Amino acid sequence: MVTRKTPQQIKREILDFLFEGPKGNNEIAIKIGSNWPTTNSYLEKLKEEGAVNEILITDKMKVYRRTDDPVYYSIPFNKEIRMKTLYILKEIEQKWKKERGIELSKTALQKIAVDVIKSCNLNLPILNFHYGMTTCASFDSSNQSILNLIGEPKDKTEIIDCINKVLEDKEHTGIAYQEREYQYKKYNLPFYSSKEKLTKLFLSKNKNKSGNKEFNLGIQKALLDLSLNFPLKLEKLYSDFEEFVSNAQIVLLNPNNEIQNLEIIKGTLVQLWDKLTTFTSFNDSEQFIDKENKQLFEQIRELNLNFKEMNYKGYIEELESVAQETNPFEIKMPQGSSSEEIQKLILEGLENE
């Protein structure tokens, strides 16, 4: 006798399938053994319940994902990558809690997991995300629905050994900012260190007792430090970065710079950083994408990069207009012999055009 699946079972089946990554409605229909209209009605119901949403809509198909998809940007990594990454995150969190009796911050969890993946040479993606290197997924121990789906990988014993070794490292304090700083130092990530310093400086503005001039000078130096540490692998986005730095420097050099302009600089930096690290995250993911998911991966990448670009554009245009209000001739060129030497070199280059 054939037993019909209940609507609840079908919806569960769809959600379990989407745990493996975003899927097109055709794939979902095949998986649950239903025709399109039936599948679509279940997907609509799940959408109304807030359990799924469309990540892509084309003329021919819709691609769905779980709204609680733990993978960043819902990048279509295969099931094994997703499962193993989440398993590592879950084990670290549980072990930390068991041994130290406190919850591990999300940042610290990611930093420790990266150490595990690297020290054990596990073939899993590590993304250069906005707060340094992370795994490809976030972990939420309160999401029982996801927790139930995390199975044990074949190399469980090796992974557990590895986690134990990494947790012996006393530099892992579990405190978010210390974990970030430790990772940036350990893996030589000066661009991230510079960004961290700049962010701290912005945050210190409210506490800052010194005058605006001194604060501006501090921001200028931190921006220069960021420029000097700009990584070659981000070269494709250098013109965006340079556009931000040069406009911000002009605003900061303006002796009449107003406090609200700092907010514009800060906001633009946040959007720029988001754009840069989305770019790197997708680049770092690319090699781990199965052939059959390459097209979907590219579509998701394009969608995200366009979105970040749009956000950034609004901010940089505002910063540019503030910079353009500044008369750059009111800002003196640096004084001294080295300044003259540099300008003479520029002039020689021009005269040899």
Place this chain on the structure above:
Amino acid sequence: MRYFLDMNLPIYFCLQIGNNLEEKAKNFVENKKDHIFLLCDYIASINLPKWLKRQKVILFEFNQKIQNKDYVLFSSEQSEVLFSQDKILTNRLVLNYNDAENKKKFVENTNQIFNLLQARVSYFIKKYIDNIVVPDSEINFELKSCLFTWLTPNDSDARTIASAVQEHNNERLTIITSDKQHWTKELLEEVHNDSRLLKKYPLLPKIEYLQDYRP
């Protein structure tokens, strides 16, 4: 008077070295009064933006090299846009940095000068240029080719001077430049050695040199 500006003039004006040409450029601009300053579209939309872009790449290369000794200069993709003189400039900047007593200050100054220069050039165009003339697509090919014969391999100068000659035939202008070597009366007269060009451009603009400028 309508002055047609060579590309070097805005840059002299934007620098702060204290040399003779810079002083002359500053005097010239500050005595603008009712004079009209013209820039051709080729300089405003193509040559100057390209030059500024190359300055950004020079700064990128400099910053990469001083931060990482192992970085091979000009190994970035964007450095493909650099001309040989840009590479010489980058190398000399790095050499000067190596010799600098206060390296930190040298880096700060370099970054500030390159950033400020970009902003100043853009501001100069906005504030002092009254008209951008002769769309690049409308530069007369025969006229440009004639000038290029004598200016080879400097296509930029050929386009710029051709723009000046064309605009002069719409309304009188005077060219102002610091390039005494190439931008000469004799060069302009070559245009009239071609009968068709003579017919089309019967009048040639006067050239004044920044070096000789008296307010």
